[in-house]
Amino acid sequence: MKFALAAMAIGLAGFTVAAQAQSITGAGSTFAAPIYGKWGEAAASTASVQLNYQAVGSGAGINQINNRTVDFGASDMPVKADALAEHKLMQFPTVIGGVDVIVNLPGIEANGLKLTGPLLADIFLGKIVKWNDKAIAAVNPGLKLPGTAIATVHRADGSGTTFVFTDYLSMQSPEWKDNVGASTSVSWPTGAGAKGSDGVAATVRQIPGGIGYDESAYAELNHLTTVAMRNADGKFVAPTMQAFAAAAANADWSAVKNFAIDLNDQKGAESWPIESATFVLLPTDPRDEKQSSAVKRFFDWGFSHGNDIATKLLYIPLPAKVQDAIRAAWQAVPGSM
Amino acid sequence: MPGRGDHEGIFGPVQQAVVPGVTSGSAAKFRPGDPIFAALARASGVFVLLLLGSLIMSLFIGGIPAFRKFGLGFLVSTTWNPVKEVFGAGVSIYGTVMTAVLSMILAVPLAFGIAFYLTELAPAWLKRPVGTAVELLAAVPSIIYGMWGFFVIVPLMSQYVEPTLIDLFDGIPILEDMFAGPPFGTGIFTAALILTVMVVPFIAATMRDVFETVPPVFKESAYGLGCTTWEVMRSIVTPYTRVSVIGGIMLGFGRALGETMAVTFVIGNSSHISASLFSAGNTIASIVALEFPESPSGSLKLSALLALGFILFVISFIVLAISRTLLRPKLKV
Numbered sequence: 001m002k003f004a005l006a007a008m009a010i011g012l013a014g015f016t017v018a019a020q021a022q023s024i025t026g027a028g029s030t031f032a033a034p035i036y037g038k039w040g041e042a043a044a045s046t047a048s049v050q051l052n053y054q055a056v057g058s059g060a061g062i063n064q065i066n067n068r069t070v071d072f073g074a075s076d077m078p079v080k081a082d083a084l085a086e087h088k089l090m091q092f093p094t095v096i097g098g099v100d101v102i103v104n105l106p107g108i109e110a111n112g113l114k115l116t117g118p119l120l121a122d123i124f125l126g127k128i129v130k131w132n133d134k135a136i137a138a139v140n141p142g143l144k145l146p147g148t149a150i151a152t153v154h155r156a157d158g159s160g161t162t163f164v165f166t167d168y169l170s171m172q173s174p175e176w177k178d179n180v181g182a183s184t185s186v187s188w189p190t191g192a193g194a195k196g197s198d199g200v201a202a203t204v205r206q207i208p209g210g211i212g213y214d215e216s217a218y219a220e221l222n223h224l225t226t227v228a229m230r231n232a233d234g235k236f237v238a239p240t241m242q243a244f245a246a247a248a249a250n251a252d253w254s255a256v257k258n259f260a261i262d263l264n265d266q267k268g269a270e271s272w273p274i275e276s277a278t279f280v281l282l283p284t285d286p287r288d289e290k291q292s293s294a295v296k297r298f299f300d301w302g303f304s305h306g307n308d309i310a311t312k313l314l315y316i317p318l319p320a321k322v323q324d325a326i327r328a329a330w331q332a333v334p335g336s337m
Numbered sequence: 338m339p340g341r342g343d344h345e346g347i348f349g350p351v352q353q354a355v356v357p358g359v360t361s362g363s364a365a366k367f368r369p370g371d372p373i374f375a376a377l378a379r380a381s382g383v384f385v386l387l388l389l390g391s392l393i394m395s396l397f398i399g400g401i402p403a404f405r406k407f408g409l410g411f412l413v414s415t416t417w418n419p420v421k422e423v424f425g426a427g428v429s430i431y432g433t434v435m436t437a438v439l440s441m442i443l444a445v446p447l448a449f450g451i452a453f454y455l456t457e458l459a460p461a462w463l464k465r466p467v468g469t470a471v472e473l474l475a476a477v478p479s480i481i482y483g484m485w486g487f488f489v490i491v492p493l494m495s496q497y498v499e500p501t502l503i504d505l506f507d508g509i510p511i512l513e514d515m516f517a518g519p520p521f522g523t524g525i526f527t528a529a530l531i532l533t534v535m536v537v538p539f540i541a542a543t544m545r546d547v548f549e550t551v552p553p554v555f556k557e558s559a560y561g562l563g564c565t566t567w568e569v570m571r572s573i574v575t576p577y578t579r580v581s582v583i584g585g586i587m588l589g590f591g592r593a594l595g596e597t598m599a600v601t602f603v604i605g606n607s608s609h610i611s612a613s614l615f616s617a618g619n620t621i622a623s624i625v626a627l628e629f630p631e632s633p634s635g636s637l638k639l640s641a642l643l644a645l646g647f648i649l650f651v652i653s654f655i656v657l658a659i660s661r662t663l664l665r666p667k668l669k670v
Contacts, residue, residue: 057631058631059630059632059633060630060631063633066633066634067634149519156601156605156627157628157631158627158628158630159631180420181420182420183419183420184631185628185631186418186419186420187417187421188607191617192521192524192606192617193627194523195601195602199602202487203491203521206495207495207519207520207522
């Protein structure tokens, strides 16, 4: 009898442990995969949520949450308000990442070259074809520019990074906006496409005169030659964590619905002009409230304890007031925290 | 020879005992295993048909919105603009056919040389290692070829091969346009090179195997008449094995048409057609692989990708049909 009771107690104990370490599934953004992975490792013990995240791409992540095959979807591109309403989803940002412009110009060091948005658009439109073009020389007085041809490199696979970059070019150049536009994959007027961040970096590295774009974390870890960009205040800034954080702090988050903020070209003397938040999509009609409450608990843990991990991985944590606003917005999703 | 008689004495009765046992058993007893096995075999056959049919149907049905929107123009339109939702298959069809045909032009003579060397010329001690190496090359996963192509071949192409060829043909009409443009290293030509490396083992292994099926007596008679090795190859071996050789080439062609990952790495992935072989392009398989993850369900883009898959099916079918008609007259003889 005593033995049976003891066995039952052990069984119950096992059950409660299993119930605490609740398992949640997410799918989508490859850009955010490293941070969700690290948060997942840390949160498994401290917040007792076991995250299973599949980095299948933002578009596929949106598909999966629309079909409710996962507990949350992750997208680098904010979802439009009518689509959110149609699929009964709630959207919130998690972390911010910058996009760097990288070049291969022998003799020119990192951030030695300065570019403006309109110049960058003209380069990717194929209107500026030589590095010693007068327009580039005009913003780089004193810099010795080579006469090599400009070889533009872009992401060939659909990517949130491409969305951020083309969205910025659309803001800077009416011609880009009319002829190319902004999306996860666009019809590039010129240049070569490479697969993945590593493909863009390697292709730029292989071609003298190459120019491309990559997530800042990737560019930083691989010591790529970055370019200083002119921001909305007319100042040239280098892509640093301070510059990314400045843009996030200067943005007016309260002016947009569903947190669908565009962080490109934000005001502020120190702001880096090309960056974006990455988003999570949560159903407002969850099949299982326990799952949605576990998802909320996971990101709540990430906001309160995960900022250091994010900074280490070269993501920019959201400003504290935005994190608080997200916690308030979670009221719309059933499931206690 | 007493020993021989003993052996016959042992085997004789055994054979007689076995043969009647088999015939009487199958005639008299009903075996439930037979109809079950027949049904299973039939089901397996029908399963293949069902599988192929449902694949084609699902691709076609998925592609209907794109076919309806763009009509026959879908096949020739060279626009691929996800932002404005205008899609055309022209660039991908061109890239698919162009890379596959180019790779066959390079691969068939090379594979023929390998098979010729292995069956007729190579010393016996070298046949096995070279033959095994060919088979190992066929077993290398395509992603490995893609990475090798991107990190080894592409830099070589952009730094040495392409600038040299561009300078060499500069000023010669037609060739000047075929080998032009900035030497990115990636492009149609590099993709064809990688495809060549990938399909050569298939074609070479098939050719070697069928060359070895030629009865030695045919070849020996030809040699006896004073033929050279090349004459034996041209007049005896090649005509005798023609059907299987074309079969092997078609196998390689099919692989070249549908190859995805390796091509995606090195073709440059751009939606433009250019006269230059060094320009970036894409193939049906590469564009589907790259665009699929970012295509929301129900979107026109997804439909266009499924339509592309259907078109690839049709191209493969046409290739198969052509090879069948090429073979038919000889098969009847």
